Amino acid sequence: MKVVVAGATGAIGRPLVAALRRSGHLVYALTRGGRGTELVRALGATPVVANVLDREALLRAADGLAADAVIHELTAYKHSPPTHYRSPGLRRTNTLRDIGSRHLVEFAKAVGASRYLTQSLILGYGLRDHGPEPVTELASFGRPQGDANDPFLAALHAAEDQAWQSGIEGIALRYGLFYGPGASATFTRALRLRMLPLPSSGTGSMGFIHIDDAAAATVAALDNGRAGQAYNIVDEEPVTWDAMLDAMAAAIGVRRPLRVPPRLLRLTTPLVTAQMLDLSIRVSNAKATSELGWKPAIPTYREGVRTLIS
Known part of the structure; x- marks a missing residue:
């Protein structure tokens, strides 16, 4: 296939x-130009210069281009994941998932x-705490909670809605948190x-x-995923943040993280703290493994943290 990737120089x-x-x-690969063009070429992809938030420029970039698929992997987490609800990176990522998705669907149609x-x-x-049962793709998704997380949840819901309503074969990949070389820096x-x-x-x-x-699952979804479907892309074993970060620290040969009172973390990094304290979830990957012909090559964090050793 001829595939256009938006977000080709990001973590995934x-x-x-x-x-x-x-x-x-x-x-x-879509890029805004400049150094991005060089990075895209270094990856072995052909650059397509446009800003996805500029609808007219994006559609002009579609002129004369034919492609079989478009993959949206854009975020604005340039240096690190956001730690606060007012983070510029989080707000821009929400915009990319809402307005950017709308423009990318138009672009996808324009390139055929x-x-x-x-x-x-x-x-x-x-x-929130989802209890001990595995969460499947049938669970409610992107619904308001009535708190500071609502814009983030709404943006995820909007990104999926754009895929479902695109008029072409839309697929959503509900990834767990990324880790590994380049993703855990x-x-x-x-x-x-x-x-x-x-x-x-x-x-x-957390999953x-x-x-x-994650990359392998995305290729499998491109080839085998069913239109109008969402797939949970997680490994075989949920793990607490405590266990995961302690394991990362041990793998790279440093001391385990400090433990501090939760109230202090909520003041300084409220978004991350909410994920660590308020959220507990055990996500099932059964649908992805049965329908996509995919299975995690690295089944749990125990094997995965070894890839962090330099």
């Missing part, structure tokens, strides 16, 4: 382009694409500097996915 974009090329796909895949997140099930740097404390009261469970497995 780089391994995704490599995985697409290994599978024999011809990859184009028959498939449109969008990045989503298991966090869209809600930042913020975590490992903070762990080395002792700047990633954890709440002293313990944390909830993680190694970045290489």
